[in-house]
Amino acid sequence: MAKISINLATGSFQQEEIIVGIDLGTTNSLVAFINPEKNPQVINDTGKGLLVPSVVHFNNMGDALVGNEAKEFLTTDPSNTIFSVKRLLGRSYKDVAGHQDTFSYKIIDDENDSLVKIKAGDKFYTPIELSAEILKELKARAEHALKTPVNRAVITVPAYFNDSQRQATRDAGRLAGLDVLRIVNEPTAASLAYGLGLDPTQQKTIAVYDLGGGTFDVSILAIQNGIFEVLSTNGNTFLGGDDFDRAIVHYWIEKNGLNKEELATDPILMQSLRLKAEEAKIALTTQNIYNEKLGEIWCSITKITFEELIAARVAETIDSCKQALNDAKLSISDIDEVVLVGGSTRTPYVKQAVASFFDRKPHDQINPDEVVALGAAIQADILAGNRSDILLLDVTPLSLGIETMGGLMDVIIPRNAKVPTKAGRQYTTSLDGQVNMKISVYQGERDLVQENRKLAEFDLKGIPAMPAGLPKVDINFLLNADGILTVQAIELRSGVKQEVDIKPSYGLTDDTVEKMLIDSITHAKSDVEQRMLIEARSEGEQLVYTAERFIEKHGVYLTADEISNTKEHIAALKTALGTAEKDDILKKADELNEFTRPFAERVMDVAVSSAMKGKSIDK
Numbered sequence: 001m002a003k004i005s006i007n008l009a010t011g012s013f014q015q016e017e018i019i020v021g022i023d024l025g026t027t028n029s030l031v032a033f034i035n036p037e038k039n040p041q042v043i044n045d046t047g048k049g050l051l052v053p054s055v056v057h058f059n060n061m062g063d064a065l066v067g068n069e070a071k072e073f074l075t076t077d078p079s080n081t082i083f084s085v086k087r088l089l090g091r092s093y094k095d096v097a098g099h100q101d102t103f104s105y106k107i108i109d110d111e112n113d114s115l116v117k118i119k120a121g122d123k124f125y126t127p128i129e130l131s132a133e134i135l136k137e138l139k140a141r142a143e144h145a146l147k148t149p150v151n152r153a154v155i156t157v158p159a160y161f162n163d164s165q166r167q168a169t170r171d172a173g174r175l176a177g178l179d180v181l182r183i184v185n186e187p188t189a190a191s192l193a194y195g196l197g198l199d200p201t202q203q204k205t206i207a208v209y210d211l212g213g214g215t216f217d218v219s220i221l222a223i224q225n226g227i228f229e230v231l232s233t234n235g236n237t238f239l240g241g242d243d244f245d246r247a248i249v250h251y252w253i254e255k256n257g258l259n260k261e262e263l264a265t266d267p268i269l270m271q272s273l274r275l276k277a278e279e280a281k282i283a284l285t286t287q288n289i290y291n292e293k294l295g296e297i298w299c300s301i302t303k304i305t306f307e308e309l310i311a312a313r314v315a316e317t318i319d320s321c322k323q324a325l326n327d328a329k330l331s332i333s334d335i336d337e338v339v340l341v342g343g344s345t346r347t348p349y350v351k352q353a354v355a356s357f358f359d360r361k362p363h364d365q366i367n368p369d370e371v372v373a374l375g376a377a378i379q380a381d382i383l384a385g386n387r388s389d390i391l392l393l394d395v396t397p398l399s400l401g402i403e404t405m406g407g408l409m410d411v412i413i414p415r416n417a418k419v420p421t422k423a424g425r426q427y428t429t430s431l432d433g434q435v436n437m438k439i440s441v442y443q444g445e446r447d448l449v450q451e452n453r454k455l456a457e458f459d460l461k462g463i464p465a466m467p468a469g470l471p472k473v474d475i476n477f478l479l480n481a482d483g484i485l486t487v488q489a490i491e492l493r494s495g496v497k498q499e500v501d502i503k504p505s506y507g508l509t510d511d512t513v514e515k516m517l518i519d520s521i522t523h524a525k526s527d528v529e530q531r532m533l534i535e536a537r538s539e540g541e542q543l544v545y546t547a548e549r550f551i552e553k554h555g556v557y558l559t560a561d562e563i564s565n566t567k568e569h570i571a572a573l574k575t576a577l578g579t580a581e582k583d584d585i586l587k588k589a590d591e592l593n594e595f596t597r598p599f600a601e602r603v604m605d606v607a608v609s610s611a612m613k614g615k616s617i618d619k
């Protein structure tokens with residue numbers, strides 16, 4: 001398949017173009033490229049530094065600011081300053097509900113399985129849009145430093161990211177105006193940066209230990225014939241360098257006899273203490289003692305004390321390493337190489353703990369907070385065909401997927417996936433008693449199927465009549481080495497099954513592929529807007545349905561005022577649903593939700609107490 005580069009600034013095709021590698025991190029993001037000396041290098045846009053804090057601030061005009069400047073608003077305007085958005089990417093509210101405390105901004109609870117949204121000012125943003133802001137900033141910095149348009153990128157994700165998190169990352173790239181050639185696992189990129197996996201005759205087992213700002217993961221990889229396989233991953237998405245900073249802050253609070261309640265009401269002082277603690281932690285990487293003052297507060301700590309403070313957390317990471325080895329059915333002696341990733345592995349105590357557990361010196365020559373981006377740049381260079389020594393596998397040129405609610409494209413096999421490949425996802429019915437399901441298979445990068453190429457359509461017949469949402473229909477795509485796609489649909493409860501074979505490349509010219517790719521990037525913004533409107537509408541409609549049913553069933557537990565107010569909220573939402581105003585729909589839905597939440601709790605309480613009396617209220 002031909003490689004196409006599109007110069008979005010001029011609309012023309014370019015032959016030689018730089019493809020960048022991007023580490024889109026929870027705490028920090030960065031972009032790297034292969035310099036003219038053929039070495040990977042992190043882009044340092046004059047004076048701005050290598051690391052771009054993954055923080056987005058919105059002013060009251062809704063303009064976004066990204067990086068160090070945005071970070072300064074964390075204390076002064078916390079509700080409009082979004083950090084750690086990567087934790088929310090491709091997640092539903094249920095996934096993150098237990099952790100709302102860790103976010104200072106508002107995450108919308110729509111009480112269903114759809115993806116989370118974040119409220120800043122009067123607007124609602126998806127994590128995809130927020131990540132796109134970070135990617136836009138990285139793209140702009142790269143363009144400024146390299147003095148050339150940058151349109152193509154490889155982006156890294158944690159090895160444990162699922163399908164929907166990977167797809168969300170791709171979408172964020174597209175929304176930032178980037179053609180995302182491949183999503184690469186962070187541990188794979190880090191290994192590549194150390195040259196591991198570049199020799200196709202090499203066979204190795206690698207442990208990659210990644211301790212960042214707020215997350216920890218360890219991955220066990222096997223490389224064979226230049227292909228990386230993830231054997232296991234383990235970790236904790238709420239453990240990282242931030243915890244070390246917090247431990248130091250607590251230590252200083254105790255030592256100085258500060259009043260915790262008073263401090264809690266002074267976010268600016270708390271933030272200054274946290275920054276001071278990070279400074280101390282970094283100093284203790286190379287010194288044995290840190291000794292400073294913050295106003296009247298003594299900020300002093302020795303390396304030994306610091307190590308005592310973090311020992312338990314570090315021990316947890318080592319437990320994860322054990323677990324990962326167990327899951328991979330390997331022992332320490334099977335590991336050929338250990339790679340350190342993440343800024344927090346600079347702490348000598350962490351390094352020693354990893355070295356002593358794996359009983360070998362880990363790779364730490366490359367800066368651990370840059371190693372992933374550098375590896376991504378190497379992967380980009382391989383994809384650009386600049387490394388003749390490395391075999392490029394066949395890839396599928398366009399994404400393959402099916403039509404879901406509202407005519408949206410749901411990608412099952414993303415473009416540039418290695419062939420052969422298989423992937424699948426589970427769906428359900430939307431109507432009570434639905435016995436047939438139409439499955440329409442499409443190819444392309446647009447969000448609406450009508451803009452993509454239709455490949456096939458068939459009916460899965462004979463689903464036993466059940467309430468909506470109960471049937472489980474697995475749809476599996478299998479793309480073989482000859483480019484034949486087999487689509488199989490199977491309803492798991494009854495076993496009814498249907499299958500078709502398709503040749504996606506049939507009638508597809510290179511010109512068509514080029515055009516489809518350009519269209520997907522030029523329409524990315526309007527596509528995402530349409531997708532979000534469709535999603536907002538179906539969530540809103542669902543909520544109206546639930547709320548109306550609630551009043552019908554449980555109206556006796558509400559006062560007349562509560563009922564009429566609920567009805568007003570429902571009417572307001574219905575009016576919004578009749579418009580194309582996504583933010584208004586979400587706002588009205590949020591208001592209805594907030595208003596009715598206490599009623600649901602009340603009914604639950606009544607249900608519990610009447611259950612004790614042996615009655616059922618559900619009549």
Ligand code: ADP
Pocket residue numbers: 025026027028029211212213214215240241242278281282285341342343344345346347368369
């Ligand atoms: P992420 O992958 O989560 O985006 P990074 O790999 O950039 O994060 O790591 C950020 C963390 O590394 C922060 O907690 C930061 O304080 C920590 N860090 C950076 N430099 C050092 C250092 N010299 N010693 C200890 N920790 C450090």
Ligand code: MG
Pocket residue numbers: 025026212342372
């Ligand atoms: Mg990282």
